[in-house]
Amino acid sequence: MADPSTYRPAPGAIPTSPGVYKFRDAHGRVIYVGKAKSLRPRLSSYFQDLAGLHPRTATMVTTAASVEWTVVTTEVEALQLEYSWIKEFDPRFNVKYRDDKSYPELAVTLNEEYPRVQVMRGAHRKGVRYFGPYGHAWAIRETVDLLLRVFPVRTCSNGVFKRASQVGRPCLLGYIGKCAAPCVGKVSADEHRALAADFCDFMAGRTGNYLRRLEEQMQEAAAEMEYEKAARLRDDIGALKRAMEKNAIVLADATDADLLAVAEDELEAAVQIFHVRGGRVRGQRGWVTDKVEDVDTAGLVEHALQQLYGGASAEERSESVPREVLVPALPEPVEPVRDWLSGLRGSQVDLRVPQRGDKKDLMATVQRNAQQALALHKTKRASDLTTRSRALQEIADALELDSVPLRIECFDISHLQGEDVVASMVVFEDGLARKSEYRRFQIKGFEGQDDVRSMHEVISRRFRRYLQEREQTGEWAVPEAEEPVGPDGVVGADRPGPDGAEAPAGPVDPDTGRPRRFAYPPQLLVVDGGQPQVAAARRALDELGIDDVALCGLAKRLEEVWLPGEDDPVVLPRSSEGLYLLQRVRDEAHRFAITYQRNRRSKRLTAGELDSVPGLGETRRQALLKHFGSLKKLRAATVDELCAVPGIGRRTAETVAAALSSRTPAAPAVNTATGEIIDDSADATGPAGDSAADAAPQTAPSQETP
Incomplete structure (x- = not known):
């Protein structure tokens, strides 16, 4: 302290x-x-x-x-x-708000030649028009199903669209009139884009003029005795009105406003936002936060406004910031926040507290939603916070640590029958995964099924970098001249290495405060394995003179906790929260290592197949892999399909097809430990390893020493 x-x-x-x-x-x-x-x-x-x-x-x-x-x-x-x-x-x-759930949004991909309507979650992408967020994905699909009758924009994936274009037949939606079928040329790209623009206008709340225009067309068709056309327009009007009825009218027509309410106690706060466009509630979302700083309601409102509007792209800001923003308390001072919002919108924004009328009544509804969200969140998380604290305390007691291990690092080794040896490092802080600080290592010095030697090497590299950077200037500084990937072959998460992989992000730069590479030592170091791996890690720490980091290993077979120099393991009860936390840390390290190892193997095998094709350079190899997605699909492609790839002529396509068809695909690799057949058809164009946030748990194809 x-x-x-x-x-x-x-x-x-x-x-x-x-x-x-x-x-x-x-x-x-x-x-x-x-x-x-x-x-x-x-x-x-x-x-x-x-x-x-x-x-x-x-x-x-x-x-x-x-x-x-x-x-x-x-x-x-x-x-x-x-x-x-x-x-x-x-x-x-x-204060950092986090969504209490992942909200789906209706997205129109205007950045594509033929825009597509689909449900999207997560961060906004450039060139995509978003509507929502909605409470449920099924609500979006019901609305879209009604609107496709009037605005038959494509909803199919790129793969389905491409396949329909190749065979010359549209999908079922094209036959029943819910898609304009641009895939087979029933409408041009410009006509389809105009449909997408009308769809966006209707979703943005500009509904009155469009409905009046359809009603006039229906009356004209009836007057000219074109009864089938008039009936079709009548049904279109009914579909649009049913879609509009799904969003209740809460304010006067043409009212665009965001209403924000806060419910809080001494430790946490919940924020609810209603997005009102054209007088109707078009979307709702909520955030929760731990009150880690001394902040009042006005401060919470200011932070919420920053997060709500600050992340919007330049082209989205004019639409994401409405004319009115209604809040329960005004930030102090309010003028800078109001000027900031007006600058984002490009016109004046009215930031105020509603005092009377319909807007005050709707604010009370938003406030009730915030209170319910906070109560539900505390019901879900009350045991969570208590459990994490208890788990850390149990670990400290079992390992006889001086204090609870607030930062835990875990290392795992992964390989396939001794090839493509890699290692992972995952970080847990306060019992939660800190995915931005995950790191990956290539073990290049040797090949073979020697997890003990690999563990010694990776621990040595991690702490050698830590010591070198600390001792260079006596503080946490970054070397002035540095290669993109260090001589130890570390691969991390923020700079490209010479092989296209990513390089690490460790200690803090004193000028920017950004972490680069391995900035902070852990209180507890966990290795995936038993006594041999723990001994190797202890030897690596001793060689570097590290004596202030606790160390243990978690063996898979009996889930025993091994300490260095001890002949008998520490056995935690199966119901122990401390054991459960160690298992989660170990399993996350295992998953991260497996993902990296699989992608490296897939990339190596794919590159090896195409390297020997005459006249095929690196650029065209990557173009082929990006177009088809995997070597398996590339083998099955025809010469005409190969010619469709930019930069591939017919002669080159014939050479590639002949070279791949003349080879018998290799027998699938089998994990000798589990008998699992390991798929070779993984996407070869992906990064050297999945990001910490996107990689999904997978069955381990590696052989690790228990």
Whole structure:
């Protein structure tokens, strides 16, 4: 615990201008970001008697080891910079909202030649028009099914679209009139894009004019005795009205507003947002957060507005920010936030607290939703927080640690019959996965089924980098001249290496605060394995003089916890939360290593097949693999299908087809430990390893020493 007086700046050195400040811990990591209208009084407030500070603020200032600030011109600039730094550094003491669930949205892919309507989740993509979010995916599909009668935009995947184009026959939706069938040329690309634009206009709330136009066309058709056309238009109008009825009218027509409500207690807060467009509720979403800093309702509202609108792309901002934003309490001061929202929209935004009428009544409904969301969240998470704390305490007690291990690192080795040996490092902080700090290693020095030697090497490399960077300047600095991938062959998550893989992101850069490579030592090091692996890891730590990191191993067969130098394992009860946490850490390391090993093997095998094809260089090899997705599909392709790939002429296509057809596919590899046949047809164009957030658990094809 640091004494704030040791890093308190001289009062006269702090400017009185608007600005943004950062607190850093002893490792240089940014732990808190704040803004102030005047930096001097705000920063001075952190260095008063600890007894007078809020408990969370006192924890923050005693965890910090330094403070720095950046002066800006206006409070709007301070607001923008604060949001950018919170998003970049992910400080542990800032309020960070997280969705209480993954909300589906209706998306129209206007960035494609033939736009597609589909359900999407996750981060927004450039060039895609989004509507929602909705509470359930089935609600989107019901709405789309009604609208396709009037706006027959394609909903099929790219694979189905391409296949229909090749065979010259549309899918079922094309036959029943719910798709304009651009795949077979029934409409041109421009006509189909116009349909997609009308679909987007209707979903954006511009419904009145379109319905009136259809009614006029229906009356004209009836007057000219074109009764079939009039009946079809009548049914189209009915379908549109049924789609509109799914969104209740809550405010006057043409009202565009976002209503935000907050429910909170001393520890957590829940935010609910209703998106009203054209007087109808078009979407709803909710966030929850731990109140790790001393913040009131107005502060929570400001952070929520930053997260809600700050992440929108430039082309989305004018539509994502409505004319009115209704909140339960105004940020203090309110002018910079209002000016920031107006700048995002490109016109004036009315940010206010509703006082009477329908908007106040709707705000009460949003508030009830927020209170229910907080109650449901606490029901789900109450045992979660308690369980994680109990698990860490059980681990500390079982291993006789001085304190609970807030940062746990786990290492695993993966290979296939001694080839493509790789290792993984996963990080858990406060009992939760810290996926941004996962790392992957290539073991290039040797091949073979020697997990003990591999474990010694990877632990040595991890802590050697830690020591080298710490000792270079006596602080957490980054070497001035550095190769994209170090001589030890580390592959990590933020810089491309010479083989197309990614390089690591470790200690903190003192100028930016970003972690690069292996910045922070763990309190507990876990290896996947038993006594031999633990002994190898202990030997690696001893050789480097590391004596302040606890070490243990978790053996798979009996789930025994092994400590270095001990002949007998520590056996935790099967019902122990500590054992369950160690198992989750070990299984995550195993999954991460397996994913990386499989992708490297798939990439190696695919490249080997195509390397010997005459006249086929690296660019065209990658184009073929990207187009077909796997070597298996490439083998089955015809010469005409190969010619459809950009850059592949008929002569080259004939050469590739002849070379691949003349080879007998290799027998499938079999995992000798499980008898599992390992598929060779994985996507060969993927990265060297799946990202921590997207990789799915897989059955392990590696052989590891228990």
